[in-house]
Amino acid sequence: MKRFAFFPGCLIPARHPAMEFAIRSTLPKLGIEIVDLEGASCCPDPIYFKSKDKISWLAVAARNLCLAEDIGVDIFTNCSGCTATLSETYHLLQDLELRAQVNERLKRIGKEYRGTARVRHIATLVRDEVGYEVIRQSVVRPLEDLKVAIHYGCHLLKPSRIMQVDDPNNPTVLEHLVSALGANPVRHRNWYLCCGKACQTEEVPLNMMHDLLGAVCSEHADILCLICPTCYGQFDHGQMKVSRQFDEEFETPPIYYFQLLAFAQGVPYDKLGFERQRFKPECLRRFEMATAETAAPSSGDVHTE
Amino acid sequence: MVQGRNNSQETVRVDFRFRRELAQKLEGNLASFCYQCGACVGDCPATTYSGTFNPREIMLKVLYGLGEELLTEDSILWQCTNCYNCHERCPQEVKPVEVIISLKNMLADRGIIPPSAQKIIETFETTGRTTPISSAVHKQRERFGLPPLQPVPMDEIRALIEPASKGGDTA
Ligand code: SF4
Numbered sequence: 001m002k003r004f005a006f007f008p009g010c011l012i013p014a015r016h017p018a019m020e021f022a023i024r025s026t027l028p029k030l031g032i033e034i035v036d037l038e039g040a041s042c043c044p045d046p047i048y049f050k051s052k053d054k055i056s057w058l059a060v061a062a063r064n065l066c067l068a069e070d071i072g073v074d075i076f077t078n079c080s081g082c083t084a085t086l087s088e089t090y091h092l093l094q095d096l097e098l099r100a101q102v103n104e105r106l107k108r109i110g111k112e113y114r115g116t117a118r119v120r121h122i123a124t125l126v127r128d129e130v131g132y133e134v135i136r137q138s139v140v141r142p143l144e145d146l147k148v149a150i151h152y153g154c155h156l157l158k159p160s161r162i163m164q165v166d167d168p169n170n171p172t173v174l175e176h177l178v179s180a181l182g183a184n185p186v187r188h189r190n191w192y193l194c195c196g197k198a199c200q201t202e203e204v205p206l207n208m209m210h211d212l213l214g215a216v217c218s219e220h221a222d223i224l225c226l227i228c229p230t231c232y233g234q235f236d237h238g239q240m241k242v243s244r245q246f247d248e249e250f251e252t253p254p255i256y257y258f259q260l261l262a263f264a265q266g267v268p269y270d271k272l273g274f275e276r277q278r279f280k281p282e283c284l285r286r287f288e289m290a291t292a293e294t295a296a297p298s299s300g301d302v303h304t305e
Numbered sequence: 306m307v308q309g310r311n312n313s314q315e316t317v318r319v320d321f322r323f324r325r326e327l328a329q330k331l332e333g334n335l336a337s338f339c340y341q342c343g344a345c346v347g348d349c350p351a352t353t354y355s356g357t358f359n360p361r362e363i364m365l366k367v368l369y370g371l372g373e374e375l376l377t378e379d380s381i382l383w384q385c386t387n388c389y390n391c392h393e394r395c396p397q398e399v400k401p402v403e404v405i406i407s408l409k410n411m412l413a414d415r416g417i418i419p420p421s422a423q424k425i426i427e428t429f430e431t432t433g434r435t436t437p438i439s440s441a442v443h444k445q446r447e448r449f450g451l452p453p454l455q456p457v458p459m460d461e462i463r464a465l466i467e468p469a470s471k472g473g474d475t476a
Pocket residue numbers: 338339340341342343344345346360361364394395396397398399400401
């Protein structure tokens with residue numbers, strides 16, 4: 001088992017425990033041991049608190065990285081916002097002058113940032129530390145003929161100088177992750193747009209989401225797969241809002257990738273919290289029926305080994 | 306395209322005080338490298354979906370020192386979606402989005418923060434999280450077999466976000 005520190009952030013543990021459950025259920029099956037970080041705070045968020053005071057933002061982020069450094073493990077995040085903050089902090093603090101300045105602040109709480117803990121988004125982590133083939137082998141319920149639209153969002157890939165994950169102009173990581181489940185990924189024409197949540201006016205995100213949803217819809221995908229809880233909110237609650245405002249029917253259920261993986265690994269549909277979604281991925285139930293016929297009992301425990 | 310200048314004036318007077326204040330902010334000074342090519346504009350969703358936002362123009366205003374046009378109550382800066390496309394595209398590594406966030410820091414110094422953002426900032430400054438925890442949250446977590454969330458050590462967070470005493474530590 002490879003050990004990694006789990007940085008859950010704020011949104012997933014509080015609002016979307018089903019996503020956290022899915023992460024804790026799927027990673028051990030892929031040979032990854034989750035180490036919980038004691039005393040972690042908000043990353044802090046790269047939109048609001050960063051806009052108030054960048055240096056304080058950097059100091060609190062550095063403290064979170066210190067927690068992983070202190071136990072000698074690398075970090076993975078499960079949200080694009082946390083990924084943005086922690087990856088940028090890691091990158092910025094390679095500048096020794098800035099690091100010294102941040103360490104002046106950390107001295108107040110008896111900590112020192114050393115730059116030894118690497119940060120990765122969970123999607124990148126499983127690609128690099130597990131590999132598509134092992135993911136494929138963990139699937140007991142191949143999602144054959146499931147058409148999955150992909151949403152990359154802002155910060156898995158960009159800025160590529162910092163993230164160094166994939167080609168930001170033609171990424172493939174999510175397509176491969178979805179294919180590993182036996183499903184068919186589809187790229188819609190507005191795939192490069194973000195979710196718009198950070199924007200503090202009505203007009204921009206509303207019109208942007210309208211274009212995004214129009215593109216997703218025209219692919220007739222069964223579901224939309226994403227890797228960030230903020231994007232999820234925009235595509236769940238937000239999708240309803242846009243449908244109402246434009247009087248059009250958008251109804252592609254969004255799914256966080258690790259819930260989809262958990263389902264493909266055999267966790268029952270009813271244990272994955274889908275009933276709380278505004279757009280429910282009922283289309284998945286047909287795979288449950290298919291496996292029930294070929295009889296493969298499966299467990300939905302958190303600490304499956 | 307830069308509006309609000311006094312038309313009777315032939316030359317632009319650069320407000321260096323504004324430029325110096327921005328340069329105090331982390332990566333605020335990067336705008337100096339902007340050569341106005343416009344590469345940051347094409348993939349900017351805020352430009353596409355709003356009539357008023359344009360990262361190249363914002364950089365130009367910064368270069369001219371026309372800060373007061375940007376630092377207003379209804380500032381266009383908050384239209385930015387933080388998508389990082391401009392950071393990706395800029396051949397000069399200006400990181401327009403970071404300059405925009407530095408400008409927001411200047412807005413915050415002047416006490417101007419949109420109420421929606423202010424609420425989240427306050428939640429963070431009082432609880433160490435941006436999403437408040439309630440008994441409903443614990444109940445939901447329990448349903449999924451997840452342990453209750455622990456409080457964040459706020460003494461440490463408060464100590465870290467306290468400005469330095471001599472004001473000299475804003476990068
Ligand atoms: S891409 Fe860079 S150099 Fe070109 S206008 Fe934008 S900020 Fe300036």
